[in-house]
Amino acid sequence: MTSLSIAEAAEQTGLTAHTLRYYERDGLLLHSVERASSGHRRYTADDLRWIEMVTRLRSTGMPIRDVRRYAALVRAGAGNEAERLALLLAHREVVERQLSEVGSHLRAIDYKIALYENKVSPEG
Amino acid sequence: MTSLSIAEAAEQTGLTAHTLRYYERDGLLLHSVERASSGHRRYTADDLRWIEMVTRLRSTGMPIRDVRRYAALVRAGAGNEAERLALLLAHREVVERQLSEVGSHLRAIDYKIALYENKVSPEG
């Protein structure tokens, strides 16, 4: 069980097999996934760890192309840590701005919800 | 100044004129926007208030089709407040789940950032 089929990797990561192939094709992984003699992909624990990092970046809204840039930096090896850090910090700022914007919009929606719950009947 | 051109409405709402027309065509507004004798749209303060509500829903991630359903309920007039409330509450739950997911992913990313900042050099 030291490596997983694409179906197993899909289950583990919560992605679909389609998406796993797509990420690999699109350069989001650090290298091509190993193959069994049958030609089937075999995912290692390291692959899964990286894919989880990709998933974290993706589900915080980082575009595919930025994930690809980050992957390229990591792939290039030691020496560009400052660039990686800069990329992550920039992303973090975007995410935080979004979180606070969504939060404030949500409070406005909550206010409207409260009006409906009190049957004060707003016009919208 | 009791009504605005599409360019002014765009500036006020932060949307583009294209998007304002698109929203109207797609049934996201409560009714067709009034026209000047020239045929140009004239946005009232009420229009802008509604568009701001639409913007709040959209930027918290509500899909166009759900905004359209909400608009349809409001357009239908009094009597369906329970449905409107249900729609907003369902949306709010989705948003809150997303906020907490993004938050936890962000904390994981922050951990990685901390590693880089301490020059401990993670492998990714």
Next chain:
DNA sequence: CCTTGACTTGGAGCGCACTCCAAGTCGCAG
């Protein structure tokens, strides 16, 4: 040998939310 099922590929297709284009209209300034 045949079937089954899990996989492979290149490339096409899809849904969403805009975004833009071409051609035309309108009102006004010069």
Next chain:
DNA sequence: CTGCGACTTGGAGTGCGCTCCAAGTCAAGG
């Protein structure tokens, strides 16, 4: 009247991120 700029329309195009399809390969079971 001419030109200009802001607008109008239907419909096409764009970018993103998948998502799926057709045709094929492989290994194992019967």
